[in-house]
Amino acid sequence: MSSPTKSFEPDSSPVRSGSAALGKNVTIKGQIFAREDLTLDGEMEGTIECHEHRLTIGPNARVQASLKAREIIIQGSIQGNVEASDKIDIRREAKLVGDIKTSRIVIEDGAYFKGSIDISKAAPPPKVVPPPQPQPAIVPPAPSSSGPAPVIATSGSLK
């Protein structure tokens, strides 16, 4: 008796984006562009862009860079401007010197921050205007053979 042949179908489910992590012994000079959540716990000099994702600056991180992400969690040391479209979370052990631009901010007691804060509320969703409904065509009634033709007034006089 032969065993049934198993067939392997490719996984058709959507690919989930994971998260990337750079440990405390990693040093980077340059630019980082991330398309997934990113945790940085080492040293970084340059710029980090993590649009539509979360960027976590770990407790051992020493960063001299400008940061952009959807959400930024800060536990380490940053010298540079920070911009988050959604939220910035500055934890107790964090040290941030630079300007902040975000929609929401949470800062724990004990955190050190020197710089300016610009709270920009998220733009409201555009109003959805329904398309105009097509008006039904006005069709004049067909002339009746039994009665007189309808009188249509014009600018001229009837004779």
Place this chain on the structure above:
Amino acid sequence: MKFGSVARVNPFKPTSKDPSGSLSRHSSGFDQFCAALQVPEGGMSVLDMSGASQANIVFLTSFGHRVSSDDIMAAMQQSFGDNFHENQQSASNAQRFLDQALAFPDNSFDGILVWDALQFLVPPLIDQVVAQFLRIMRPKGVMLTFFSASEKASTLPIYSYRITDRKTLSLTPRAAAQRIQYYNNRFVEKLFENASSVKFFLTRDHLREVLVRK
């Protein structure tokens, strides 16, 4: 935070106290400060020298203002160390403190919350710091500062100031420092002689609130 070898004391009688040690007090000076910055469109620029805090940031940004934060007491401690008063007399230390704490462009701010930091500065540094604050204030800008009105206190508590609402502040003790001198009304008026107006609010808990307009 250590400001020389000074015992912790609290000469102020708290108006109300919670178990964490914070005091809640009414502040007419802060109320007037907020009134001076009240514009329908917001967009004023405020400097808070009490160190960044959720309460202060949320309150000030709720009006649409832009907030800058720094901790001037921490900057003073870092610049002058344990010999807090003696080191202020050094020109190099004083300049380092000014460069670190007040390196803002001219006419940067519509409002500055200095809180009680000025009373811990020795002359002539206090005059230099006031001149810098007036420099970075915009015309018609306002500055709020506090001085102890208790003549007999030899040491003064250092507080973190947190905004509860427009008329109420929460004060949390951080440390204490030896008093330099008693700043009476005449001294304070002379200190701000280059401002366009100085308004005093004397409170029941022996705190002189001063609202200065450029």
